[in-house]
Structure formats: structure tokens, C-alpha cells
Amino acid sequence: MSQHTYEPHCPFCKIVRGEIPSSKVLETDDAVAFLDINPVNPGHVLLVPKSHHSNLTDLPDLTAAHLGALVPRLCRAVQAATRSDGFHLVVNNGRAAGQTVDHGHWHIIPRFYNDPVHWPWPHSQYAGDELSQIQGRIERELNPPSSDA
Ligand code: AMP
Numbered sequence: 001m002s003q004h005t006y007e008p009h010c011p012f013c014k015i016v017r018g019e020i021p022s023s024k025v026l027e028t029d030d031a032v033a034f035l036d037i038n039p040v041n042p043g044h045v046l047l048v049p050k051s052h053h054s055n056l057t058d059l060p061d062l063t064a065a066h067l068g069a070l071v072p073r074l075c076r077a078v079q080a081a082t083r084s085d086g087f088h089l090v091v092n093n094g095r096a097a098g099q100t101v102d103h104g105h106w107h108i109i110p111r112f113y114n115d116p117v118h119w120p121w122p123h124s125q126y127a128g129d130e131l132s133q134i135q136g137r138i139e140r141e142l143n144p145p146s147s148d149a
């Protein structure tokens, strides 16, 4: 009996349990990496926790740390195996960011100097005190005032 949480309609949970086929390249007690079935470039790999968490913000710290620790080795292997010139490490979180499978995952996407992928995305500029306002808001979210103060 698996100790991992499972969502019956989730394709990545099905891959974790071997209920649908996948091309796995790495498996640990708590994580699996497999080839994306519709790659941006050949060698495009997805790294997923074995437990179902809808997105990155739901991951327990220990699970995130375990997956994060696998990333450099996995990226080295993808880059060496594909002889790529670089790679993207991407998380699409939420529909607005293009997430289509609600089981949090990292994309490792090999990149080549002559590939047809469009990058970079457009950058903008801050106006007025917008930058410091946002900096302050994020800092307060990370360090909320204690409730018993
Ligand atoms: P995202 O859009 O960030 O949620 O990424 C989901 C990714 O999962 C897409 O790149 C899909 O091509 C990929 N994908 C969906 N179903 C499968 C599957 N059964 N096996 C491998 N990759 C899949």
C-alpha cells in the first residue's frame, strides 16, 4: 500500500503508480522524472513528487527540498544526453501561467542555439514607487506581524 497521496483522475498520479505508460529516467522513494510526451525539444523531462499536490505552493518543505536536490543531477544528465547548449528549468503554476496538469511539476527543457523556441519573454519597467511597494508587500507576506504582538 503506497503512502503517497493519490488523485484518481490525475495523469501524473497514474504515471507514478504505473497505471499509464511513461518513459521514466529517474525514480526515488518520493519523486519520479519522465519524458514529456509532447516535448518542446527532445529530452524535455518532467520531475514530479510521487504524492499528489496540485501545484508548487502546496508542496511540503521536505518534499520540495527532496525534489530540488535532484534538479542539478537531472539537468546535468539531460544536458549531456541531448548535447544541448543550455536548458530551461520551468514551473507553470496556475492557469494564467499555462499549467495544464494540476500535479505540481518542474519542466527541464533542453535548449539549442538553432532551435525554434521563442525566448526571452518581454520585460517591462516599474513606474514610480511601484518597485518598493511590491518589495514591501512581499516582505510582509514572508514575515507577517506576530498575532500576539
Ligand atoms: P504544464 O502545462 O506545465 O501543466 O505541463 C504539463 C505537461 O505534461 C505538458 O508539457 C504535457 O505535454 C505533459 N504531459 C501531459 N500528459 C502526459 C503524459 N501522460 N506523459 C508525459 N507527459 C505528459
Ligand code: ZN
Residues within 6 Å of the ligand: 006, 007, 010, 011, 012, 013, 014, 051, 052, 053, 102, 103
Ligand atoms: Zn497527481
